Amino acid sequence: MAQTRNLRDSSTRIEQLLEELRATTDPATSAKVEDLVHLLVDVYGAGLRRIMETAFAEPNGAELLGRLAADELVASLLVLHDLHPHDTEARVLQALDKVSPYLGSHAGGVELLGIDDSGIVHLRLQGSCQGCPSSSVTVKLAIERAIEEAAPEITGIEVEGVTPPRTGTVISLDSLRRNGDAGTNGNGSAHAAAGAWITVDGLVGLAPGTLIATDVAGAAVVVCSSGGDLYAYGNRCPSCGFVWQEGSLDGKMLVCAGCGERYDVRQAGRSVRGQSLHLDPLPLLAEDGTVRIAVPGA
Template sequence: MAQRQTSPPPASETWRTTGERVESLLTACAAGGTAARERGEELVRLVTDFYGAGLERLLDLVHERGGLDDTVQAALAADELVAGMLLVHGLHPYGVADRVEGALESVRPYLGSHGGDVELLGVTDDGAVRLRLLGTCDGCPSSSATLALAVRGAVESAAPEITTIEVEPAAGSAGTTPAQGPLVPVDSLYSRLREADPSGGNAGDASAVWEPVAALVALGSGEVERLSAGGFPLVACRIGPELFAFHDRCARCERPMEGATLARRAGGGPDDGVLRCSACHAHYDVRRAGACLDAGAEGAHLDPLPLLADGASASVAVPSAPVAAR
């Protein structure tokens, strides 16, 4: 029987592993005392500065010869590894506001799939990002989770120098006025995720991470599948070209969604989707953040998970502390 050929790990995984290895070696240096740790850190700093100077000179040479046009700059910024190196050395071609707007653009398909959106109001000189939630994201039960998992992750990845995220209510909504919008420290955005930890523990102690889930790409329209991402149980489905993911737990019977089916709502259009729990027969509106449609279940909903897909790959944001399936 022929053995299955395995592909080499993606370049992004290789350099992430290298970064983790550098950190572990520095930690090991600490075992030799403070002086050993300081020498290790100085070595890393000198090597980083050396290559940073070379990278800066490389960009200068390309620019002097007219090669650093908008197309090339966009390609550099779009490459995760190159963009990270440019950020470290202060050479990124785009400012903080442009990078944050680009990050929000990347998660808008997820927000839009639930009838919501987010608006960038500005970035202050001290590194505070001011946002406004729109549509169903403004005041919906899962808006805190949306911020914690989708928006925060995208913004911090694109602009690691930010300090806080200010969230202002939409015009006309209840609560504080836009001029007095609450200041939300970045670390506090995981509070709802911690409160909702189904294991009873504190799943938000570490944070949330984006986990690749290759099986989602092959999911056909109308199909439902229960999967695991980084040890976190999820149930996913596809409606046409769009993918949706939720924590694998029914909000009514609190059981895993084993045998769940996806159907069109009675009288609904072709893009409507209702996820049905096979255990208690509860019905959830997929496009409305998993809101329960059954009488007497107002406020009940599945826990949606941010999901990004480009047709060739898919990733889901889940708590970094694994949660065992029940």
Template sequence: MTEQATLHTRLEMIDTLVARLDHLADEEVRDTATELVQLVMELHRTGLERLLKIVTQQIATSEGAILRLAEDQLVAGLLLLHELHPVDLVTRVGRALEQVRPYLKSHGGNVELLEIDEGLVRLQLQGSCHGCPSSAMTLKMAIEEAISEHAPDVLGLEVEGVVPASLPGFIPLESFEHAADAASAMQWEEIAGLHDLADGEVDTRDLHDQSVLFLRLNTGLYAYQNGCSHCGNSLKTGTLSGSVLSCPDCGTQFDVMRAGRCLDLPALHLEPLPLLQSGGKTRIALAVSP
């Protein structure tokens, strides 16, 4: 059978199956199945339309067009669905880690890829957030989001940090468990206008009924829950000297480049929020009430 004949046969089969939906006795099942087919068709149509637009813009360089297609999330999803993605998993995971490294390093952290085995990615998280579970979870969430964006076909992710005592900068894996419940209630959303924040400037925004503190230091952008961990008051009018933010009410000092560690009382720290920047867009993970 020729390719054209095969296509014609499959189109006829689709028409037959869709027609059967109209004759299903159970109305709820019929409506659910019809909605499912419509959603799948809309997804494919949107993805293919975007694919054609990208190819048209990049027609002069076919290799560039293929790579550009792989960068589009919707098209990439379709390619992965049909096992047609042109970039291997190891490369895509590596790109995800490169995207998130500036954020990790801005908090004194880093991440190392240990191995990828049958879709399971094993990482080792390094940093200066040792002993601070919420800070460790913040970095872990940023890594997970970057990988889910670049490599949604990853089957599992393990972040390790149990290392010999001679390497105290690593974060123990057990510290993540205490903050996992809070992280599960968070969702990512895009935040506009933060590029206007000047170096050394502090500002706040009310997002989902919570106050978020934003700071820009050199080229790094930071986000924390707006509240001094000592007195509980707003830090919007706090003084930023180098990387140290001082509470305007009680004077307690926090290092914003080290996940908000308190310089006066080691047991205290600000609550950092995961922040990712790519393609001119900034996304933040926020706790959202059900």
């Protein structure tokens, strides 16, 4: 996973360097540098194509190609050089499968309606995700990111059932410290990792009924364990501003000690009094022995 992210970071850095060269170097030199980059990409692409053709010619070639395509680092290179054995729709479906555990944990889902001729992916949110006040955060941090990583050739994503986000949904840790401490996990600053998936330590094997206050990239987050699943929310009661510390749930309910409001952690943090009042859910993925949480810019 880290290697794949590093590859994407390298690609972004190449684009940044080319932009800087265009701005500071004479046009002739800039054109030569860009030509050099394109030639290198072509050479490596041709070599990768030869490797794929040789592998496919083997008796177990189809199986081998499938294993290569399942590796995230290799898959990103295959997509870059238009060599991936799976078409765009298949890769989009695989991306949706990756985020389905998170959506399902909130009694929600997403349906692929199709990909139009202009390359726009059309989706529809289902279950509790549809019309949820935090659905735009779910789409941006979980669904869009997964699809764009699997199929960077798409030109856009349009989603039915998305509600515009509320402002200030995730509270920075510094603002909470003025009113009371939240737990600290030491996972970096919000400015450095805004919108990124952050690995959070100490959550694997969290006992059912437990809640933990922690810091994820500078954002105050409360993580709850209920029914064998983990749920992450912005650590502030939307009714009174209360900040949770470590403690326990009341069944599947996160109860505010400040005002007594009760929030269903298994239903996207909705208040038992009605859908208009709710916690701010954050995308959480538990896989391969790690837990990752995504937070928008705090």
